[in-house]
Amino acid sequence: DTAVSQTPKYLVTQMGNDKSIKCEQNLGHDTMYWYKQDSKKFLKIMFSYNNKELIINETVPNRFSPKSPDKAHLNLHINSLELGDSAVYFCASSQTGITTDGYTFGSGTRLTVV
């Protein structure tokens, strides 16, 4: 039973399109995140949601919008896709105050904008 699952695993789309990536966690964690791994392999945080509230937004363009219908889901919507958005996007979750296990990551969505 996958703890953090994200779909799709691969996404190829044209510039200017709008797309969504879905993420679900079944661990009962109270915080979910989106990370971006760019071509230089850096993993950088984009958003985190705690109890349906956006906690941080690391200078991400407003074309990116997280949507959390409930504590177990954090979807990522991207409008007007650009070539530079091509990357691997990872969803993750954690439980605030639990220090031993860090984050649990999904397997990633490889987005290619052509």
Place this chain on the structure above:
Amino acid sequence: DQQVKQNSPSLSVQEGRISILNCDYTNSMFDYFLWYKKYPAEGPTFLISISSIKDKNEDGRFTVFLNKSAKHLSLHIVPSQPGDSAVYFCAASALNSGGGADGLTFGKGTHLIIQP
């Protein structure tokens, strides 16, 4: 500005020997450090962590050492096994919690290759 640095993009070690992966950080507010392991086409998986109040944490073949004065930590794997071949990410948190809502800051990763 990289707050967490892994200066070795890759490391090759013979099976059975010790693997030592290094990580440096610049933010003195970091108080929790983690190592993640990543295989191709998979997400990072948590390996081991250490709080800033400790200088060593051991879990089986994996040991993490923290030198706060040098702002340096290292991951030791002994003995190294073929299945240890992966990319290892060092990460740090400034919230006194490894799972804090403020997120983790990651290094660029070191690709560990275990030679048979």
